[in-house]
Amino acid sequence: MSERNDELTRLSYTLGENMEDRFYVYMLQDDNGKPFYIGKGQGGRVFCHENDADKLLEVIRSENGDRNVDYSKLSEKIKTIIKSSGKVEKVIIKWGLTENEAFMCESALMNMYDHIFPETLTNISNGHASNAEKHSHALDGYKTKARNVQDFLDNVAIREVDFKEYCGNIPVVFITINKSYPLMYKEKCADLQREDFIYDSARGFWDINIRRTRYAKYVLALYRQIVVGVYPVNEDSWRVTTDFDEKEFPIYPKKYRENDKLLIQKNRTYDEYKRLGGQNDEKWFDTRRKRIGFEKCKPENSEEYSYLCKLKGTYLKDRFFKNQMSVYNYDVDKDGKLRFYSSANWC
Structure with missing residues (x-):
């Protein structure tokens, strides 16, 4: 014993x-x-x-x-x-x-x-x-199992999608978050924070035309042309940086948001911003305060929203998604009518 x-x-x-x-x-x-x-x-x-x-x-x-x-x-x-x-x-x-x-x-x-x-x-x-x-979109529902290569390709590997063919007549703004997305792992976000991190990264702040974005029904967040977030929006969703109050302000990625928070007071001068620890660049200060962000809203069409959510985890193969921070699949004429682009001339 x-x-x-x-x-x-x-x-x-x-x-x-x-x-x-x-x-x-x-x-x-x-x-x-x-x-x-x-x-x-x-x-x-x-x-x-x-x-x-x-x-x-x-x-x-x-x-x-x-x-x-x-x-x-x-x-x-x-x-x-x-x-x-x-x-x-x-x-x-x-x-x-x-x-x-x-x-x-x-x-x-x-x-x-x-x-x-x-x-x-x-x-x-x-x-x-x-x-x-955990965050893969396996078609057979199994998150972890050993698979032969063909099984992996059929059920797990990212699928290529031509957005124009899938839903090209739905007005969408595509936001690329290639710089922010990898910070999710560096900031050690838990699973429950993952969706918040992607949403906050996509929310702002962008050098885009607020008049044009107000016609969008959805924002799709992209990482290396892979759809990682789908957010319903309407004309009231979009605001400039200084129209956000602290409670509404994005939290993630923390690396950027602490500096962004210094920008949100409308009457803040550049000297005050710099004294509070902001960047030493007055031109950047003026430009950043005019950038645009959004807040998601309740989807008007739940079936359409569910349909678009199926794009999560897919690869949008159009070359225009590769380098641009934001892409539209539509334009607005002087009468407020939408004109949808063919995949060859998105901008």
């Missing part, structure tokens, strides 16, 4: 009970050496119960909750193995991991094993998805 306790103590110390990298990934094998469960753990508790199925299950449940495990199937498997051979074999696959690293390692192993030997593991799903997987 003392030798066993010594082994558990050594395991616990080696794995690191209170360290950030205390997590590990392990698997349980049956008496034929065949894996039937892959899990994430910390500390040494999972190794304490060699021949007690109920206690082993209790430890697994406490560390994993109810996520991705069929406990009735797992319980039956463990009890059968203990009755047959006396203990469940546990294998440490990777250790010294942060929790997120452990989630990714666990998921990768589940994906691989389930692809080769389907429906063998007692894990219900294939574990945690990466950030990119």
Whole structure:
């Protein structure tokens, strides 16, 4: 007994009970050496119960909750193995991991094993998805799974879309956020903040014609020609920088917004702006204060909005999206009538 306790103590110390990298990934094998469960753990508790199925299950449940495990199937498997051979074999696959690293390692192993030997593991799903997987638009609904290349191309890979053919007669302003979008990861936005970050990045502030934008029904936010946001707007959505108050002002990306906030008071002089820590560029100050931003509104046509939202995650292949900060698919004549462009002459 003392030798066993010594082994558990050594395991616990080696794995690191209170360290950030205390997590590990392990698997349980049956008496034929065949894996039937892959899990994430910390500390040494999972190794304490060699021949007690109920206690082993209790430890697994406490560390994993109810996520991705069929406990009735797992319980039956463990009890059968203990009755047959006396203990469940546990294998440490990777250790010294942060929790997120452990989630990714666990998921990768589940994906691989389930692809080769389907429906063998007692894990219900294939574990945690990466950030990119979470926000992908897989047509079959699976966020994380192993796929052959054709399956990946058919269901996950970004699709090319000709916007003119898809919905070219809906007035849209396309806003490119190539500089802002990567800052989402540097500013470590949580999943719940991701949509807010994209929206705030697209909201402003742009050197565009407010008269023309007021005819738009939607703004589409683009990152490297990929649609990442769809926002309904109307003629009241658009305002110059100085017409925003602090409560309405975009929060993200934080790198830019602190300086932008110094601009919003209408009567602020350049000297006052510079004294508050603004940029040392009077021409930039004057130009920036005249730029345009928007706030989304409730969509007038919910079916049309849902239809456009299906563009999220697609690649707009028209060359005019490549370098311009803003693109329209329409123009407005002197009588206020809209004229939609062919894809060859968008501007």
